[in-house]
Amino acid sequence: MNKILLRIADLRKKAKVTQQELADSIGVSFQTISKWENGVNLPDITILPLLADYFKVSTDQLLGLKPLDGEIYIPEKTATKEFWNQKQEYLLRTRKSYWNDDYTRFLISQVWKIDKPISVLDCGCGYGFLGLLLLPYLPEGSSYTGIDFAVDLIKKGKALFESQKLEADFLCENVFNYSVENQYDFVVCQAVLRHLDNPSAFIQKMIQFAKPDGYVVCIDANREFECCGLYIDGMDYQELCRHEGLEKKWQTELAMQGRDYAVAIKTAHMMQKLGLADVDVRMNDKVEFITTQYADYEETKNDFIAYNDWTSGIRDEQKERLILHLLTHGLSRKEAEDYCSRNIEIADFFADNPTAGYTFVKGNMISYGKKIGKKTGKKANTLA
Numbered sequence: 388m389n390k391i392l393l394r395i396a397d398l399r400k401k402a403k404v405t406q407q408e409l410a411d412s413i414g415v416s417f418q419t420i421s422k423w424e425n426g427v428n429l430p431d432i433t434i435l436p437l438l439a440d441y442f443k444v445s446t447d448q449l450l451g452l453k454p455l456d457g458e459i460y461i462p463e464k465t466a467t468k469e470f471w472n473q474k475q476e477y478l479l480r481t482r483k484s485y486w487n488d489d490y491t492r493f494l495i496s497q498v499w500k501i502d503k504p505i506s507v508l509d510c511g512c513g514y515g516f517l518g519l520l521l522l523p524y525l526p527e528g529s530s531y532t533g534i535d536f537a538v539d540l541i542k543k544g545k546a547l548f549e550s551q552k553l554e555a556d557f558l559c560e561n562v563f564n565y566s567v568e569n570q571y572d573f574v575v576c577q578a579v580l581r582h583l584d585n586p587s588a589f590i591q592k593m594i595q596f597a598k599p600d601g602y603v604v605c606i607d608a609n610r611e612f613e614c615c616g617l618y619i620d621g622m623d624y625q626e627l628c629r630h631e632g633l634e635k636k637w638q639t640e641l642a643m644q645g646r647d648y649a650v651a652i653k654t655a656h657m658m659q660k661l662g663l664a665d666v667d668v669r670m671n672d673k674v675e676f677i678t679t680q681y682a683d684y685e686e687t688k689n690d691f692i693a694y695n696d697w698t699s700g701i702r703d704e705q706k707e708r709l710i711l712h713l714l715t716h717g718l719s720r721k722e723a724e725d726y727c728s729r730n731i732e733i734a735d736f737f738a739d740n741p742t743a744g745y746t747f748v749k750g751n752m753i754s755y756g757k758k759i760g761k762k763t764g765k766k767a768n769t770l771a
């Protein structure tokens with residue numbers, strides 16, 4: 388019964404009845420009700436149906452195994468500008484760990500074979516990280532334009548490029564609503580699709596922004612890869628890989644709002660169905676190997692802990708809010724509690740082992756294709 392959290396107090400307050408009124412209705416003292424609500428005692432199993440009937444809920448709802456009526460699915464907020472405006476410092480610190488410079492150079496020269504100046508449009512650009520990454524390896528004369536709806540990130544991007552004496556255009560616009568005046572040779576997005584409610588429509592907009600024979604490139608991580616791509620030195624790898632119940636969360640989010648954490652592995656198929664030619668996929672070769680010998684060990688480790696919400700000493704009410712969120716996203720109470728316990732265990736391990744190292748394979752997939760044009764002998768692709 389240690390996994391049970393009775394919802395009596397929540398139900399009683401919702402029904403606007405006192406402890407005494409509830410006690411009188413089911414034949415116990417108000418002190419007994421108080422002990423149940425405070426977790427001192429649990430009701431006898433024969434009392435549970437009476438309580439459930441009184442509040443017009445199921446026994447599972449009474450026991451906190453399922454959400455109460457009215458506790459509905461709340462969409463994730465990671466596709467909103469408000470969310471990303473608050474992530475500026477985090478993005479500035481963490482994006483540098485996404486790429487190896489030599490692999491960036493390899494993609495440009497050997498895979499995409501870019502040997503003449505091109506125009507780049509970065510959709511969902513944030514502060515323009517991809518521009519800072521790509522421009523040093525692109526032929527001289529290439530141009531970069533970033534578009535994002537997060538005004539604070541756009542302001543930061545402009546300041547960064549000016550400080551490095553790099554020319555760039557930044558558009559504070561929602562990609563879905565923007566009508567591009569010019570088309571671009573290379574239209575790209577990174578870490579965007581997994582946060583969207585309609586990734587296919589976003590790719591369609593990217594295709595619209597591309598010139599005939601221009602590249603459309605989508606870079607994103609597959610959640611399953613991330614879950615199995617972590618090793619913390621001193622912990623059990625098999626335990627670290629466990630993510631029972633998260634599949635239900637992903638399935639629920641896909642069904643309820645179209646948000647797909649597996650979109651990275653599906654992107655190339657979407658591109659092909661949307662009419663792109665020469666579609667292919669690469670895997671980013673970056674692996675984070677972080678130990679005390681790493682120059683920015685403390686900052687990198689702390690950002691990684693924050694990214695994963697590994698929090699030591701989480702209060703019971705915070706834990707319960709997270710569990711309730713997971714319950715409304717498809718998990719059972721046991722799965723939700725196990726998920727919280729695992730995160731707390733990792734947080735405690737890092738707290739108890741301040742020099743612990745880790746290896747993390749994010750598994751970013753790079754899907755790309757060309758908008759059909761003269762070189763393919765077909766009419767340029769247009770949106771329906």
